[in-house]
Amino acid sequence: MGLLGAHVSAAGGVENAPGRGTDIGADAIQIFTANQNQWSPKEPQEENAAGYRSAMEEERPQMCVSHASYLLNMGSPEEKKLNMSRRAFLNELDRCDACGIEYVVFHPGSHMKTGEDECLKRISDSLNYCLKKRPDGAVTVLLENTAGQGTNVGYRFEHLKTIIDGVERKDRMGVCFDTQHGFASGYDIRTEDGWQETFHQFDKIVGLEWLKAFHINDSKKELASRVDRHESIGKGLLTMETFWCLVNDERFSGLPMLLETPVKDSTEYAVEIELLRGLEGARKPAG
Numbered sequence: 406m407g408l409l410g411a412h413v414s415a416a417g418g419v420e421n422a423p424g425r426g427t428d429i430g431a432d433a434i435q436i437f438t439a440n441q442n443q444w445s446p447k448e449p450q451e452e453n454a455a456g457y458r459s460a461m462e463e464e465r466p467q468m469c470v471s472h473a474s475y476l477l478n479m480g481s482p483e484e485k486k487l488n489m490s491r492r493a494f495l496n497e498l499d500r501c502d503a504c505g506i507e508y509v510v511f512h513p514g515s516h517m518k519t520g521e522d523e524c525l526k527r528i529s530d531s532l533n534y535c536l537k538k539r540p541d542g543a544v545t546v547l548l549e550n551t552a553g554q555g556t557n558v559g560y561r562f563e564h565l566k567t568i569i570d571g572v573e574r575k576d577r578m579g580v581c582f583d584t585q586h587g588f589a590s591g592y593d594i595r596t597e598d599g600w601q602e603t604f605h606q607f608d609k610i611v612g613l614e615w616l617k618a619f620h621i622n623d624s625k626k627e628l629a630s631r632v633d634r635h636e637s638i639g640k641g642l643l644t645m646e647t648f649w650c651l652v653n654d655e656r657f658s659g660l661p662m663l664l665e666t667p668v669k670d671s672t673e674y675a676v677e678i679e680l681l682r683g684l685e686g687a688r689k690p691a692g
Contacts, residue, residue: 406652406685407619408433408468411664411674419449419504420456423464429675433468433661435510438500441474444489448496454503461505468661469504470547470581470618473497473511479531480514480524480558487527490514494535501544508618508661510547510581513559513568524558529571536574547581547617552589552626552633560590560631562610569615579617582607583665584651585636586620588643591629595643597689600650619651619662621681637666638677645690652685 410431415422419438426434439446449457461469477494481487494511501509514531516524532546548568553560559568569578584594592606593599607613623641625634639645651662662681664674684690 406682407657407660407662409621409652409662409678409681410434410466411671411678412436412472413671413674418453418456420453420460422469423457423460423466425671426466426469427464429672430678431466431674433470433663434466435470435472435661435663435665437474438471438497438504438506439474441472442476444476444493449500449503451503454500457504468508469506470661470663471497471501471506471509471544473509475512477511478514478517479511480516480528482517482519482523482527487531491531491534494531495538498535498539498542498544502539502542506544508545508547508579508581510549510618510620512549512551512557513564515556516558517556521558521564524556525564525567526571528558528568532568532572532578533574536572536577542577545577545579545617547579549581549620550583550586550590552586553631554589554633560586562607565615566611569611578615580611580615581618581620582616583620583622584643584647585622585624585641586633588624588628589626589630589632589634593628594647594650595628596646597650600647600654604654604656613656616657616660618660619657621648621651621662621664622666635666637668638664638680645684648681649684649687649690652681
C-alpha cells in the first residue's frame with residue numbers, strides 16, 4: 406500500500422499541518438505552503454519552516470507534498486500572466502525547500518485558445534526557467550494530469566511526456582496521477598482490466614518510473630466528460646474496485662496517495678482513509 410493521507414489545512418502556519426495529519430491517521434499529507442488564492446501571499450518565516458520540520462519528525466505523516474497555487478498558468482500566451490506565474494512558482498520552490506518538502510504538484514497550464522502544442526512548449530520553457538534559477542533546489546516538480554476542462558492541457562499522457570521531454574533537469578521532474586481527472590479525461594479505471602490497461606498505456610507513453618504520487622478522488626462527472634468535479638470515495642461514478650486496485654497495486658507501494666474529496670471538515674478524511682485501508686489485502690469488491 407502507498408502512504409495514505411489527504412490535503413490538510415496549514416492555517417495558522419505550515420507548522421500546524423503535520424499534527425492535523427496525525428489527527429486523521431494520515432501517513433502522508435498535502436498542503437498549500439501559502440494562500441493559494443493570492444499572487445503575493447504572506448510568506449512563511451524561518452520559525453514557521455523550522456516548526457514544520459520539527460513537527461514532521463514528531464507527528465505521524467512520513468511525507469508531505471505541496472500543491473502549487475491554482476492561479477498559475479505556466480503555459481500562458483500572455484506575457485504578463487506568464488511572468489507572474491513563473492515568479493509565483495519560484496516562490497513556491499523556495500517555500501518547499503525551506504521546509505524540506507519533497508514534492509510540489511502543479512496543474513500544467515491552459516492554452517487560452519492558442520493551441521496545445523505551443524502551450525506544452527511554454528510549460529517546458531517555464532520549468533526550465535524556474536529550475537535554472539534554483540539549480541541547487543531539492544524539491545521535485547510533479548505534473549498533475551488534468552480532466553481537460555476548458556483549455557487545460559495535461560489530460561493525455563502524451564502531453565505529460567511532451568512536457569517532460571522539453572525539461573532539461575529531468576532529475577527534478579515527476580507525475581502525480583489524479584483518479585478523477587484521469588477518468589474524466591477518458592481513462593476508464595472502473596475495473597481491474599481498465600486499471601491495468603490505463604497504466605500499461607502510462608508506462609508505454611510516459612514510463613511508470615515518473616509516477617511519484619496519486620490524488621485519490623471519486624468523480625461527480627462521467628467518463629470522458631472533461632469536467633473536473635471531485636466526489637467522496639464510494640459516492641461517485643468510479644467504483645470501489647478502482648480504489649481496491651490503487652491500494653493493492655504493488656508497483657505503487659510507498660507512494661503518497663492523497664485524498665482531495667469534498668469535506669466540510671478535514672477530520673472527515675479519517676473515515677475515508679480507514680475505508681481505503683480496509684481494501685488492502687481484501688477480496689476485490691463486487692462490481
